[in-house]
Amino acid sequence: AQSVTQPDIHITVSEGASLELRCNYSYGATPYLFWYVQSPGQGLQLLLKYFSGDTLVQGIKGFEAEFKRSQSSFNLRKPSVHWSDAAEYFCAVGGSSNTGKLIFGQGTTLQVKP
């Protein structure tokens, strides 16, 4: 079955510290992978996406993610977290079908300590 797992429901980091949010997926075909961010009371905004090529992808707001096929993972990283990064982060997987359907993980809530 196709699925996305974000093992960490809630993470707290200090401002300026590095961040890694984990994402594992199960998908039968070549996956397209996405990270979205949701600020409180807002819709989702795309941070970055991967569908082929270089396995390290850069996104907005200084985020990056690395696709590791052998581990079925697509972890999100940021070297230095800012207070404004506090939000909920969703990993999602889709495929090359003509529907564009995405499967989302449960989300990880990031809290940033001053």
Place this chain on the structure above:
Amino acid sequence: NAGVTQTPKFRILKIGQSMTLQCTQDMNHNYMYWYRQDPGMGLKLIYYSVGAGITDKGEVPNGYNVSRSTTEDFPLRLELAAPSQTSVYFCASSSTSGKETQYFGPGTRLLVL
């Protein structure tokens, strides 16, 4: 461009009532989606559309209906509201499928009592 707009922002329904959640996009996107977001559950796809006149069920379609008469609009209809439909509903659109970014509206918070 306004992007994806949703109305209303918040609504309280009584059990058994019906309502329509409105979604409009001004990006001329062919693909549109309705998701519901429950706490700790991520987003679940309710219905989607790949173009005007074409709709299909997602993961959790029971209790909902959709229509797509124009490219811009993709309303979601709740018939006979139930407490299990208390959720936050998001509409999204994309230009094509697969690799393309989905653009999300701000959401509609629905409470069924």
